[in-house]
Amino acid sequence: MDILVTGGDGFVGQHLCAELVDRSHDVTSLSRTPDPSVLPGEVELTEGDVTDYDSIEGEFEGKDVVMNLAALPPLHQPPRETSHDSVCIGGSINAVEAAEEHGVSKFIEMSSLGADPNGKIAYWRTQGLGEEVVRYSDLNWVVFRPSFIFGEGSETFTFIRQHTTPYVTVLPDGGNQPRFQPIWIGDCVQMFVDGIENDEYVGEIYELAGPEVLTLGDVARLLYGTDGKSIEILPVPMLLAVIALNAVDPIPQIPLGVNQARALKMSNTTRYNDINEFGFTKSELMSLSAYLA
Numbered sequence: 001m002d003i004l005v006t007g008g009d010g011f012v013g014q015h016l017c018a019e020l021v022d023r024s025h026d027v028t029s030l031s032r033t034p035d036p037s038v039l040p041g042e043v044e045l046t047e048g049d050v051t052d053y054d055s056i057e058g059e060f061e062g063k064d065v066v067m068n069l070a071a072l073p074p075l076h077q078p079p080r081e082t083s084h085d086s087v088c089i090g091g092s093i094n095a096v097e098a099a100e101e102h103g104v105s106k107f108i109e110m111s112s113l114g115a116d117p118n119g120k121i122a123y124w125r126t127q128g129l130g131e132e133v134v135r136y137s138d139l140n141w142v143v144f145r146p147s148f149i150f151g152e153g154s155e156t157f158t159f160i161r162q163h164t165t166p167y168v169t170v171l172p173d174g175g176n177q178p179r180f181q182p183i184w185i186g187d188c189v190q191m192f193v194d195g196i197e198n199d200e201y202v203g204e205i206y207e208l209a210g211p212e213v214l215t216l217g218d219v220a221r222l223l224y225g226t227d228g229k230s231i232e233i234l235p236v237p238m239l240l241a242v243i244a245l246n247a248v249d250p251i252p253q254i255p256l257g258v259n260q261a262r263a264l265k266m267s268n269t270t271r272y273n274d275i276n277e278f279g280f281t282k283s284e285l286m287s288l289s290a291y292l293a
Contacts, residue, residue, distance in 0.1 A: 002026045002062060003196065006050055006095060007069035008043070009035045011153045012110065012185065016067065017043050019189045023197070030059055050091030051082070053098065060095075060102040065196050067108040068095045068134075072123070073155050088126035092133040100138055106202065107139040108195055113147040113181075113207055114268050131205070140202045142195045147209040147268055150288055151185030157223060164220050166229040175217020175233045179267045181209035182219070184286035191278040206274040211282040212289060213269055222292045 003020055007013050008029025017039050020027045027043045034045035048056035050070040060066065070091045072084055092109065099107050109131060117128035134141045148156050164171065191208060195201045214222075217233050224231045275285065 001064040001196070002028075003065045003067065004028045004030060004059060004063045005067045005069060006030045006056075006091070007071065009038050009045070010069060011151075011155060012149060012189070013069050014038045014153070015151065015185045016069070016189045016192055019193050020196070023193060028059065028063070030056060050094055051086045053094040056094060057098045057101065060098040060104055063099075063102065063104050065106045065108065066095060066099050066104050067110070067192065067196060068092060069110050070095070071110070071112075071127070073159075084122040084126040088123075088130040089133065092130035096133055096137045096139065105140060106196070106199075107134060107137070107141045108192070109134045109141065109143045110192070111143050111145045111205075113145045113209060113270055115145055140199070142201045142203075143205040144192060144195065145205060145207045146188055147181040147183050147270070149185050149188050150182045150291065154185075156182075156219070160216075160220050160223055164231070166224045166227065166231055168232050168234065169220065170234045171217055171220070175220060176215050177267075178216060179269055180214050180216075180219070181212065181269045181273075182214060182288045183208055183210035184288075184291060187275075187280065187285050191275070191280070194278050201277075206277060207270045207272060208275055209270045209273045210287060211285045212287050214288060219288065222289060226292045 003025050005013050005017055005020075005027060008017050008027070009031050013029060017027050017029055021040045021042045028046055029039055029043050030046050030048050032047065032049045034047055036045055039045070046059050048059055050056055068091070070087055072082065072087050096107065111127045111131050112124060114124045115127035115131055116124055117132055119125040119128060131143050134143060150156060188208060191206070195206070220233065221231055273282075275282070
């Protein structure tokens with residue numbers, strides 16, 4: 001198949017494009033500033049911005065499947081020149097319109113566990129609204145909602161190292177919140193490609209989560225443990241953390257704010273893990289503990 005991946009040179013896109021190439025598909029990666037160094041040589045690179053319809057529309061011609069990965073990182077405030085609304089909602093509208101215009105057979109949307117069009121957190125609210133754009137289109141669609149995806153190049157690892165310190169660090173509520181079910185990128189892209197290749201998944205939303213439920217503090221301990229460093233977490237009352245993050249929200253130099261304050265109280269776990277729909281069991285998935293060990 002001829003497959004277009006928006007955001008194809010990002011963290012998830014790099015691994016997805018490599019898996020698609022391994023399965024003998026023709027792959028095109030669409031991004032604002034294409035980076036050939038992170039993708040297999042067989043991947044065709046093209047430049048475009050999902051928030052600008054005219055810059056991407058022509059790239060959908062002749063494609064069998066589109067996988068839309070375009071999104072902004074959930075853990076940082078977006079830069080002033082863009083927003084979750086423009087990328088997650090506007091980007092989905094533009095990608096869906098272009099796919100309909102060019103008769104694309106299937107449209108795959110990577111959303112996120114916790115996506116909710118009525119949510120109070122910008123990232124998950126706009127992911128939920130982006131899903132609705134896809135679901136109410138005339139396309140054959142599949143929506144994936146993974147929990148936080150880990151692996152080499154994971155934004156979450158970078159975020160934790162930037163905002164904590166080894167040996168002694170401070171976290172709201174001692175790092176006991178939020179809770180995650182991290183899923184390994186290697187397992188995740190296998191399920192994504194199965195969704196691309198097989199029509200049995202069309203018209204469904206799949207929540208994908210890993211085998212462990214971990215807190216932010218757990219992840220920090222595991223991450224620093226790989227460096228041979230211990231970490232003692234000193235608790236800050238959640239109320240004080242929320243007040244502080246709300247206070248710094250207007251300061252553009254600080255990539256944290258109101259949405260991060262709300263996310264601290266959010267549990268990113270699922271009651272209905274759909275990995276079995278793709279032939280996986282929890283025991284077969286790579287855990288974060290095993291990966292970092």
